[in-house]
Amino acid sequence: MKSLKFTLLLFSLILFGLGSPLRSSGAAPKREFYQLKIYHLQTKEQEQRLDTYLQQAYLPALHRAGIGKVGVFKPIASTDASAPAPTEQLVFVFIPCTSAEQYLKIDTDLEKDKQYQTAAQDYVNTAFDKPVYSRMEGVSMLAFTSMPSLHLPALKSGPAERVYELRSYESASEKLHANKVAQFNNGEIGIFKRLNFNTVFCGQVVSGSKMPNLMYLSAFENKADQEAHWKTFGADPEWAKMKAMPEYANNMQHMDVFLLHPATYSDI
Structure with a gap:
């Protein structure tokens, strides 16, 4: 946790500190910081306990801390009867922050929030032999320059019908990763917008278990x-023209795709 906070603080100083180009006249909009929590669950009981915690304690506390929209998503069950049954359930919690400072204050705000401390008793004080989850991953991201802030999708279908597609693109090196990000900034995001992909966020991972990558x-x-x-x-x-450009060749080595639906209490 300390290393993560140091990383975010460093990015904050680079992006928003005195003397930064982003503070000059005509500067580009501030890029948001994103946290993606991925909970790994083994039982239905864990899922129910986590849902209760997120709905009744965590999201309300984040709202009180000034984070207006939080996304909670779960994988869509496969309709392929021949596909192996999943060995665990995943729950994705997406937390958009307007600044590194807001990101860094989340834990402190929760510690000071008496309503949260009361509502989160089961989660906070869970017994070691009856945990709420088996594992939790944390991914920290910085929004792309060409999409510096969250976009809320304008969907007409009900939440149960909606499909949210989370993609992670890993590269073979930091240089190739920067090249893939540049490809997004130099036109790929524009194509998504023109084709009405309802892109919610684009983030460059600054801390996570899979790097270098973007999501x-x-x-x-x-x-x-x-x-x-x-x-x-x-x-x-x-897209066909951009994909064929030699300067963008081989800039993505591995892709993970998650098809998700929003939890009933998700803000996004």
Whole structure:
């Protein structure tokens, strides 16, 4: 936790400190900081306890701390009868912060929040032999320059129908990762916007278990809508031109894709 806070503090000083180009006249908008928590669960009881904690304690406390929209997502169950049953349940919690300072204050704010401390008793004081989760991952991200802040999707379908697609792109080196980020900033995000992908965020990972990588989240009305969008994207002339550019060759080595639906109490 200390190393994570040091990393975020360093980024804060670089981006928002005195003398930074971003503080000059005509500066680009401040880039938001994002935290993605990934809970690994083994039982339905753990899922129920985590849902209770998130809905009744954690999200309300984040709202009181000035974080207005928090996303909670769970993987969509596979309809393939031949697919192996998942060995664990995942829950993704996405926390957008307007600054590094706000990010760094989350834990302190929770410690001072008496309502949270009361509502979170089961989670905070869980017994070692009856944990709320089996593992929790933490990913810290800095928003892309071409998409510096969160975008809330304008979807007409009900939450149960919606498909949120979380993608993680890993690169073979830091240089190739920077090149992939540049590809997004130099046109790929623009293509997503033009094709109405409802991209929620694009983040460059600054701390996490898989690096170097970037992550982004798109939203669709339903599974058919998600498939149709990617078909259109694959056939888009602008994307075909960009994909063929030699300067962007081999800048992505591994991709993870998660198809998610929002929890009933998710803000996003």
